[in-house]
Amino acid sequence: MKDRLIVSGSPHIYxxxxxxxxxxxxxxxxxxxxxxxxxxxxxxxxxxxxAAVGAAVSTELIFELAAGKKITVLDGSAVITGILLAFNxxxxxxxxxxxxxxxxxxxxxxLLFGGLGQNIFNPALVGRVFLMASWPxxxxxxxRPFCDTVASATPLxxxxxxxxxxxxxYWDLFIGNxxxxxxxxxxxxxxxxxxxxxxxxxxxxxxxxxxxxxxGLFMYVFGGNGFFKGDWLFHILSGGLILGAFFMATDxxxxxxxxxxxxxxxxxxGVLTAVIRIWGGYPEGVSYAILMMNAATPFIDxxxxxxxxxxx
Amino acid sequence: MNLHEFLSIFIxxxxxxxxxxxxxxxLCPFVAISKETKPAFAMSAAVxxxxxASSAVTWFIYRFLLLPFNLAYLRTLSFVLxxxxxxxxxxxxxxxxxxxxxxxxxxxxxxxxTNCAVLGAAVLNIDMFFVKGKPVVGSFYYSLFQGVCxxxxxxxxxxxMSGIRERLEFCKVPRALHNFPIAFIIASVLxxxxxxxxxxxx
Amino acid sequence: MKSLVKEFTKGIIRENPxxxxxxxxxxxxxxxxxxxxxxxxGVAATFVLLGSSMIVSLVKNFIPDKIRIPCFIVxxxxxxxxxxxxxxxxxxxxxxALGIYVPLIVVNCIVLGRAEAFACKNNLASSxxxxxxxxxGFTLALVIxxxxxxxxxxxxxxxxxxxxxxxPPFVFGMPSGALLVIGLLLGLFNLIKxxxx
Numbered sequence: 268m269k270d271r272l273i274v275s276g277s278p279h280i281y282x283x284x285x286x287x288x289x290x291x292x293x294x295x296x297x298x299x300x301x302x303x304x305x306x307x308x309x310x311x312x313x314x315x316x317x318a319a320v321g322a323a324v325s326t327e328l329i330f331e332l333a334a335g336k337k338i339t340v341l342d343g344s345a346v347i348t349g350i351l352l353a354f355n356x357x358x359x360x361x362x363x364x365x366x367x368x369x370x371x372x373x374x375x376x377x378l379l380f381g382g383l384g385q386n387i388f389n390p391a392l393v394g395r396v397f398l399m400a401s402w403p404x405x406x407x408x409x410x411r412p413f414c415d416t417v418a419s420a421t422p423l424x425x426x427x428x429x430x431x432x433x434x435x436x437y438w439d440l441f442i443g444n445x446x447x448x449x450x451x452x453x454x455x456x457x458x459x460x461x462x463x464x465x466x467x468x469x470x471x472x473x474x475x476x477x478x479x480x481x482x483g484l485f486m487y488v489f490g491g492n493g494f495f496k497g498d499w500l501f502h503i504l505s506g507g508l509i510l511g512a513f514f515m516a517t518d519x520x521x522x523x524x525x526x527x528x529x530x531x532x533x534x535x536x537g538v539l540t541a542v543i544r545i546w547g548g549y550p551e552g553v554s555y556a557i558l559m560m561n562a563a564t565p566f567i568d569x570x571x572x573x574x575x576x577x578x579x
Numbered sequence: 580m581n582l583h584e585f586l587s588i589f590i591x592x593x594x595x596x597x598x599x600x601x602x603x604x605x606l607c608p609f610v611a612i613s614k615e616t617k618p619a620f621a622m623s624a625a626v627x628x629x630x631x632a633s634s635a636v637t638w639f640i641y642r643f644l645l646l647p648f649n650l651a652y653l654r655t656l657s658f659v660l661x662x663x664x665x666x667x668x669x670x671x672x673x674x675x676x677x678x679x680x681x682x683x684x685x686x687x688x689x690x691x692x693t694n695c696a697v698l699g700a701a702v703l704n705i706d707m708f709f710v711k712g713k714p715v716v717g718s719f720y721y722s723l724f725q726g727v728c729x730x731x732x733x734x735x736x737x738x739x740m741s742g743i744r745e746r747l748e749f750c751k752v753p754r755a756l757h758n759f760p761i762a763f764i765i766a767s768v769l770x771x772x773x774x775x776x777x778x779x780x781x
Numbered sequence: 782m783k784s785l786v787k788e789f790t791k792g793i794i795r796e797n798p799x800x801x802x803x804x805x806x807x808x809x810x811x812x813x814x815x816x817x818x819x820x821x822x823g824v825a826a827t828f829v830l831l832g833s834s835m836i837v838s839l840v841k842n843f844i845p846d847k848i849r850i851p852c853f854i855v856x857x858x859x860x861x862x863x864x865x866x867x868x869x870x871x872x873x874x875x876x877x878a879l880g881i882y883v884p885l886i887v888v889n890c891i892v893l894g895r896a897e898a899f900a901c902k903n904n905l906a907s908s909x910x911x912x913x914x915x916x917x918g919f920t921l922a923l924v925i926x927x928x929x930x931x932x933x934x935x936x937x938x939x940x941x942x943x944x945x946x947x948x949p950p951f952v953f954g955m956p957s958g959a960l961l962v963i964g965l966l967l968g969l970f971n972l973i974k975x976x977x978x
Contacts, residue, residue: 334753367950375764375767375768375961376768379752379753379756379761379764380747380750380752380761381750381751381752381753382751385750385751385752387743387746387747387765387768388768388772393768393771396771396772396774396775397771397950397952400771400774400950400951400952400955400957400958401949401950401951401952401953402948402950402951403951539775543775543776546779546780547775547776547777547778547779548776548777548778548779548780549775549777549778552775554775555772555773555774555775555776556775558768558771558772558775559772559773559775561772562739562742562743562768562769562772563739563742564742565742565743565745565746566738566739566742568746569742600956600957600960601956602811602956603806603807603808603810603811603956603959604807604885605807606806606807606810607804607806607807607890610803652862652865652866653862654884655858655861655862655865655884655887656855656858656859656861656862656887658884659854659858659887659888660851660854660855660858663851663854694888695807695885695888695889698884698885698887698888699881699885702881702884702885703881706880706881753968754971754975755968755969755971755972755975756964756968756971757971759803759964759967760964760965760967760968760971761964761968762964763960763961763963763964763967764960764961764964764965766960766964767957767958767959767960767961767964768957769957770955770956770957770960771952771957774955774957
């Protein structure tokens with residue numbers, strides 16, 4: 268779809284794809300990570316996801332009824348926002364947190380800008396940084412995998428606090444056997460979902476690949492004691508990088524249209540993420556990096572627009 | 580005085596305590612002139628220029644005029660007048676030296692007289708880099724550099740905002756939110772995302 | 782007499798400096814973290830507004846037209862300096878809380894705006910009531926915004942906890958919360974205006 272959205276002159280080709288079809292496919296592609304989250308963190312993960320989805324959908328419904336607009340809740344985009352928001356929350360949060368987060372996501376992130384296709388920022392991330400600023404206590408208390416209520420730090424948070432890492436094997440990072448947010452821990456499941464989107468051609472390689480490679484490279488160069496000593500694989504596999512790169516940095520609306528613009532976007536996200544991880548106060552920078560690049564997107568678009576044939 | 584100090588002034592003035600998004604200085608032109616990129620850029624260039632110049636001038640006035648004669652209480656009064664005079668002077672010089680630049684700045688240069696970012700920067704410099712009526716080591720360079728950085732932060736916020744608002748022209752923003760309200764809401768999300776730089780340490 | 786009352790009341794709702802004219806937002810957003818700060822800022826600005834409006838309307842006939850703005854600024858800056866010194870002497874806590882936004886009253890568009898648009902054309906009594914009305918309107922707006930922000934950001938208003946068990950979202954004590962509140966409030970005012978029409 269993305270590569271059929273090129274801003275160009277005619278001729279145009281007709282395709283049977285529709286917005287809601289794409290959106291529901293994205294929902295399906297997120298299911299493996301959701302299942303992994305439930306297996307790892309227990310039923311709480313499911314309740315949180317359902318709460319966020321329900322709140323997001325009903326917010327959109329109520330808003331559209333009140334404003335007398337066309338009802339668009341069935342196009343699946345509100346469902347995606349809810350799922351992505353829940354995937355960015357720790358499994359131990361009280362249930363009102365995802366509800367408020369979803370309402371903020373939908374209202375401030377999307378509906379105030381005019382609804383589907385009009386948003387400037389990724390709605391789920393708007394909700395997430397709002398929650399992060401509002402209730403940092405809940406947002407940074409993570410539960411340990413496979414047992415309830417025991418608090419544990421994420422690998423990145425432990426690194427930031429200067430604790431000596433009991434070395435987590437890369438395999439554990441890959442299958443999600445460590446503390447973290449519901450949907451971000453199991454890289455395997457996320458990659459399965461991403462593969463679905465790639466095969467269907469719904470996301471292009473530019474943003475995810477440049478994002479991940481840039482972050483890895485930057486961490487390799489600056490992330491260790493001295494240059495070229497960083498543990499790049501650890502940084503790629505931990506935190507929300509994979510979830511962010513494949514599912515949130517590829518938001519159709521809030522990212523550049525052209526391939527060149529997308530590469531700039533990906534590199535920008537990567538650099539910002541790495542900078543925040545190394546020098547920032549927060550252990551993780553994926554949400555902030557993507558939001559900042561969302562803000563820069565209109566600018567990137569302007570300078571990377573495809574030339575219409577025959578014009579200057 | 581070392582590189583780390585300058586780096587932390589840079590990060591804090593541009594991102595963490597961004598003049599507009601965190602200190603709320605110069606909000607009126609921010610929401611009024613950020614509808615299109617060209618005037619937004621002209622305005623921020625003019626602001627950066629004047630903030631830098633006034634940071635230097637007000638530092639000298641405070642250090643060599645107000646402090647020695649025990650007139651520190653005249654700070655606000657003298658700074659406002661100096662900035663107003665400075666803006667006039669700059670305007671005249673630019674008009675003589677570079678008519679093209681003068682046309683590019685347009686009326687924005689005149690508007691800056693009452694831009695609180697300029698006075699705010701001057702007052703902040705004095706608050707931060709004078710301890711008990713004595714300048715700290717490298718005080719002048721810090722002040723000048725902070726002036727430049729505040730201007731850069733202003734430019735950054737202004738450019739991002741104008742880019743977004745140009746795109747909003749094509750969006751179905753609810754009618755009640757047109758112009759000012761939506762601009763503030765965007766600024767709010769921008770401010771949230773800049774929080775990613777909180778606690779920056781080198 | 783009736784016209785004086787009108788000069789006074791127009792600043793409160795019909796020409797409210799914050800919500801209708803959208804002037805002087807910088808201090809409004811910056812100090813509205815708590816109601817106490819909001820009232821302090823409102824009173825300080827009202828004092829400057831009253832003083833400068835009266836002086837300007839008294840001396841308006843002696844000021845040459847060409848240099849009137851610098852003259853206004855000197856008058857305003859004088860009152861701001863008086864406020865600054867009084868605050869430092871009598872209420873150092875409030876002075877620290879308001880910080881650089883006290884000297885910045887001097888470039889507050891409301892104050893210069895009233896001097897230019899009203900006080901230099903009207904007599905002492907109407908200028909006084911105009912200044913007072915604008916000041917009260919500004920203070921009211923500040924109190925509304927800061928009450929919302931203080932309640933949401935800390936769960937308290939003027940130090941009293943209103944609802945037990947309410948876990949406040951801290952974001953409303955931060956700059957982005959201020960921008961969100963003012964954006965939504967302005968939108969709400971527009972909505973009400975549209976409905977009335």
